[in-house]
Amino acid sequence: MDWKNTMTRLGYRISEPRKKIMEVLEGAEVALSPQQIHQQLEHKGFDIGLVSVYRTLDLLTSLELVTVVYDPERNPGYVLSSTGHHHHIICQKCHKAMEFSGTDDIEELIHRVEAETSFQVRDHLLQLFGICPECLNTLNDRGDK
Amino acid sequence: MDWKNTMTRLGYRISEPRKKIMEVLEGAEVALSPQQIHQQLEHKGFDIGLVSVYRTLDLLTSLELVTVVYDPERNPGYVLSSTGHHHHIICQKCHKAMEFSGTDDIEELIHRVEAETSFQVRDHLLQLFGICPECLNTLNDRGDK
DNA sequence: ATCAATGCAAAGATTTTGCATCTCG
DNA sequence: CGAGATGCAAAATCTTTGCATTGAT
Numbered sequence: 001m002d003w004k005n006t007m008t009r010l011g012y013r014i015s016e017p018r019k020k021i022m023e024v025l026e027g028a029e030v031a032l033s034p035q036q037i038h039q040q041l042e043h044k045g046f047d048i049g050l051v052s053v054y055r056t057l058d059l060l061t062s063l064e065l066v067t068v069v070y071d072p073e074r075n076p077g078y079v080l081s082s083t084g085h086h087h088h089i090i091c092q093k094c095h096k097a098m099e100f101s102g103t104d105d106i107e108e109l110i111h112r113v114e115a116e117t118s119f120q121v122r123d124h125l126l127q128l129f130g131i132c133p134e135c136l137n138t139l140n141d142r143g144d145k
Numbered sequence: 146m147d148w149k150n151t152m153t154r155l156g157y158r159i160s161e162p163r164k165k166i167m168e169v170l171e172g173a174e175v176a177l178s179p180q181q182i183h184q185q186l187e188h189k190g191f192d193i194g195l196v197s198v199y200r201t202l203d204l205l206t207s208l209e210l211v212t213v214v215y216d217p218e219r220n221p222g223y224v225l226s227s228t229g230h231h232h233h234i235i236c237q238k239c240h241k242a243m244e245f246s247g248t249d250d251i252e253e254l255i256h257r258v259e260a261e262t263s264f265q266v267r268d269h270l271l272q273l274f275g276i277c278p279e280c281l282n283t284l285n286d287r288g289d290k
Numbered sequence: 291a292t293c294a295a296t297g298c299a300a301a302g303a304t305t306t307t308g309c310a311t312c313t314c315g
Numbered sequence: 316c317g318a319g320a321t322g323c324a325a326a327a328t329c330t331t332t333g334c335a336t337t338g339a340t
Binding site: 008013014015016033034035050051054055075 | 314
């Protein structure tokens with residue numbers, strides 16, 4: 001709901017393709033690549049160009065409505081950024097991405113690093129990788145590692 | 146020096162291309178993309194295929210001798226991983242990447258997130274972005290933002 | 291001598307750009 | 316209506332793969 005306000009306020013239009021793309025992201029459990037989003041749109045019967053997906057994601061990312069998630073074993077993925085800050089935990093099996101909150105400890109660390117390196121810290125990216133509860137069950141069931 | 150031991154121990158060969166690529170990484174202030182590494186090799190007069198750069202980086206990364214650094218405004222970059230854990234701070238102007246140490250605060254955070262999400266955390270990626278001391282000077286000199 | 295590593299060429303995949311057309315506001 | 320957004324096709328990048336040759340151990 002809120003992304004529409006943000007975009008209108010900044011002079012961007014609420015077009016059909018943009019609405020559909022946001023719907024996909026809102027319904028996503030997992031961080032999606034541009035191609036995956038495009039495929040989901042097709043499956044839903046919406047004929048939206050891959051190019052528009054790229055352009056929309058770029059825009060949404062620059063407005064910080066969407067966050068990029070990096071997964072070493074995968075293509076970059078996009079998820080809604082609800083909090084506005086980039087903390088994600090990603091399942092190494094199903095690639096589900098969840099946000100987590102609480103910047104306290106990190107702020108502390110940032111101050112320490114600023115003191116040690118003389119950098120002026122402006123942003124940060126913290127991602128944890130692991131196995132989500134569901135996948136843990138699967139692994140146990142099948143006796144995988 | 147040490148990477149040679151690691152590779153030999155694991156049965157990989159110390160070839161000329163690999164030596165040259167490591168030299169570039171060892172001399173780098175900045176996280177380099179495969180293409181950049183390839184270019185530097187050319188400038189130094191070494192005629193090493195881009196393909197080998199890719200393959201070498203993949204190998205080095207899998208052995209954790211090299212770490213991938215993600216920079217939203219740039220292609221993925223590769224840097225030597227001295228500590229073995231993935232904490233980097235990257236300059237948003239010159240893209241220099243430095244490592245920083247100290248996992249204490251993060252471990253704490255990880256435990257909290259494990260408790261909250263029921264994920265089993267296996268790895269993490271923390272990158273800070275900011276402006277390095279040198280670039281801060283430049284910005285001040287020129288009155289940039 | 292042997293098997294891994296390289297290099298080339300070619301295929302695949304991903305992302306970007308130009309331009310005419312459409313559409314939201 | 317008019318600026319902004321879309322879509323297509325095509326180009327530009329980036330990465331991967333197969334295979335013959337070379338080279339490290």
